[in-house]
Amino acid sequence: MENGPKNFGLIGVAGYIAVKHLKAIKDTGNILLASLDKFDSVGILDSYFPNSDFFVEFERFDRHFEKLKRSGTKIDYVSICSPNYLHDAHIRFALRHKAHAICEKPVVLNPWNIDALQEIEKETGKKVYSILQTRLHPEIMKLKEKIENGPQNKKYDIDLTYVTSRGNWYFFSWKGDIQKSGGVATNIGVHFFDMLGWIFGKVNENVVHLSQFNKAAGYLELERARIRWFLSLDINDVPEELRVKGKRTYRSITIDGEEIEFSEGFTDLHTVSYTEILRGNGFGLDDCRQSIETVYIIRNATPAGLKGNYHPMLKKIL
Numbered sequence: 001m002e003n004g005p006k007n008f009g010l011i012g013v014a015g016y017i018a019v020k021h022l023k024a025i026k027d028t029g030n031i032l033l034a035s036l037d038k039f040d041s042v043g044i045l046d047s048y049f050p051n052s053d054f055f056v057e058f059e060r061f062d063r064h065f066e067k068l069k070r071s072g073t074k075i076d077y078v079s080i081c082s083p084n085y086l087h088d089a090h091i092r093f094a095l096r097h098k099a100h101a102i103c104e105k106p107v108v109l110n111p112w113n114i115d116a117l118q119e120i121e122k123e124t125g126k127k128v129y130s131i132l133q134t135r136l137h138p139e140i141m142k143l144k145e146k147i148e149n150g151p152q153n154k155k156y157d158i159d160l161t162y163v164t165s166r167g168n169w170y171f172f173s174w175k176g177d178i179q180k181s182g183g184v185a186t187n188i189g190v191h192f193f194d195m196l197g198w199i200f201g202k203v204n205e206n207v208v209h210l211s212q213f214n215k216a217a218g219y220l221e222l223e224r225a226r227i228r229w230f231l232s233l234d235i236n237d238v239p240e241e242l243r244v245k246g247k248r249t250y251r252s253i254t255i256d257g258e259e260i261e262f263s264e265g266f267t268d269l270h271t272v273s274y275t276e277i278l279r280g281n282g283f284g285l286d287d288c289r290q291s292i293e294t295v296y297i298i299r300n301a302t303p304a305g306l307k308g309n310y311h312p313m314l315k316k317i318l
Contacts, residue, residue: 012081024274129282133269165235194291200225208301
């Protein structure tokens with residue numbers, strides 16, 4: 001990391017994930033000069049950067065960046081926490097202003113957007129980084145090491161089940177619009193697909209068995225794993241024994257029948273991500289490509305129904 005604090009801008013500061021970025025910027029000793037959100041409920045800034053300029057209109061935010069540049073103040077990084085469908089445009093904004101971009105996942109919705117952004121990286125000399133914090137989780141890093149040191153010709157059988165129930169509001173927000181969020185597999189699944197691909201290799205087969213507005217399921221074969229996956233926003237898919245206790249989420253990853261536990265340990269992973277990015281070790285566009293291709297195929301596939309190697313949860317649904 002170069003000496004001295006870096007200057008940041010942040011787009012989407014009213015969103016729920018933005019607080020992790022605010023904390024990461026502060027924890028790494030840097031400065032938030034300006035932030036943007038069309039919603040003005042951003043009192044959270046008082047806890048981190050009360051002197052940060054704030055804008056509700058993109059045009060004025062853009063003008064402010066121009067004024068800062070002309071006054072000799074350089075914006076080094078722009079953190080992007082906006083809705084998924086705006087990531088591509090906001091990354092381009094950062095690069096045009098000669099700043100590196102740090103973007104929440106999914107970095108973009110379509111694989112060809114990655115190619116275009118890599119061209120702009122070459123033109124500007126600036127980098128696009130994605131927050132792939134699951135790769136930095138201590139238990140996931142241990143798992144990767146275990147697989148790498150295990151039998152090289154072994155193929156693992158994995159069941160991924162993730163239910164994170166959402167209320168009616170979700171489906172009236174941008175998150176419920178597949179054109180804006182990318183749908184269930186993109187919005188809540190992309191970090192799982194990224195993590196599994198990072199550990200178990202390239203995709204050989206990608207089959208979708210179920211694709212609905214609030215749940216999806218399929219089969220993914222990687223170089224070293226056979227994965228049955230199920231993702232849902234429906235509280236009825238939380239196991240009944242947990243629902244009666246008031247639980248609204250359920251996450252399970254089993255590898256050859258053995259549960260992998262990593263529910264804890266996510267608290268400071270954005271700060272760890274920022275630390276690595278500032279050292280020049282962040283995850284770039286090439287790191288994101290496979291998971292973006294995976295969820296794009298899932299989003300556009302015709303569901304096969306109860307055929308082939310499907311997730312056991314589907315027997316209750318189809």
